[in-house]
Amino acid sequence: MCKADKLQTLTSNRWFDLSGKVALVTGSGRGLGYEIARALASAGAIVALNGRDPVNVDRATDRLSREGLKVAGFAGDAEIDADKLIADVVSRLGRMDILVSGVGQRDRRGTENISNDDFGRLLKVNLVSAYGLARSALAPLKASGAGRLIFITSIAGPIARSGDPAYTAAKGGLAALMRSLAVEFGKYGMTVNAIAPGWFATESNRQYIGRRDIETFIGARVPLGRWGSPKEIGGAAVFLASCGSSYVNGLTLTVDGGLSVSF
Template identity: 40%
Template sequence: MTTSPFDLTGRCAVVTGAGRGLGQAVAVGLARAGADLVLLGRPGRQEATRDLVAALGAKVDVVDLDVSDLDAVAEVAADLDRSHQVDVLVNNAGIIDRADSVDVGRDDWQRVVDVNLTGLFFLTQQLGAPMVARGHGKVVSIASLLSFQGGLRVASYAASKHGVAGLTKALANEWGPRGVQVNAIAPGYMVTDNTTALREDPDRSRSILERIPAGRWGTPEDVAGAAVFLASSAADYVNGHVLVVDGGWMAR
């Protein structure tokens, strides 16, 4: 029987921020494809996803981690290197802060950048190094449409997500020759906590839907398939790419 190129059986995938939304859907999608999971996130937030993954027959571990705490990132990465062979890293953890740019404070700015970009880089560096040494691995980061656009009242988020796209390309250039593919997914307007304010604003919601050819908001499950693809051997020749999953928004 020929093995599907999307089969992740025997591979270990780490997913950050897997407690809900996109991260949960991606973790479940990877488990359905055969992967075992390590869920990294804030204490008490990963258990529901752990149960969903375990129900699919996958091995799953939960590790508490605030990705903005770089000392904790280093400690957790070292522990994982000793206990697991991490084949796939999905950087999903992220936060957004909505405010007029003239009102953004230093602490608010730093908090978003620390989670969305700085923590992402150092976790990727430390879990990616063993991949590079082995000559095989996949890194998939969750970018955004605001990796390409500026948005409204989200200066720190847009800056951090532009950084994720640039970092994806930079690491792909360095690690591609060593057998590690580094890509990102740019979700469109999804039904998640991050878009609650937009969906509850009738005017904004209507204007957004009018631009999406698919005629609907995306769901976390719409992103899961893209993550499975980029994590699998089907994407061995895809590197440094930011895959837009947006119902056609960018085509308009």
């Protein structure tokens, strides 16, 4: 629990301590989700890893277990089987205090090539499924007494690049959904926030890493002058999941090396 009157008794190393908490991170077989799972587990949480490919989930679970972290694998499609995924986590791990909704997909082919159906599919993966997951998780997060719901949005949404209409609309919608749920779920002692990553060197950006035009763009436009390393996302998740953020509700925490505030 993160009751205000208890906060003053926390020693400095306990502000971000997640011992006793159970977290589910969807889309954590690799990439940002994996590093978020790793960070939450390093802060003491028991973390449920998830992805569609059971081999990836097993590999990620083994790797983190070998680091001495408390993790368990839950292979499955978080978009299609949200109810089952949440029920499995609660049944195996006993509770759920933290949900990080990390699944996302992008299509940068541009408006002339993204059909209405493609647009709808992207909205479904990035936005509708996150809503479904949040609904499925509401009962255990309420029961937690201090539930934490964290959406992974993007700097795409508040700002845009050409040729990216569906992802930009979906992630912008996800940020709006986050604000709406932050207002609605506050009465349950829950906080709802988002992390908006900038350009991170993950598998999903493989085709851009090392490309001269992109490297030039990142060097010039990102004040820190480089890609984000996936390991640099975890701290934001630990903060938003911990007592250290007990009065932070409805925030999008941007992690982009300063890109979105520069011009």
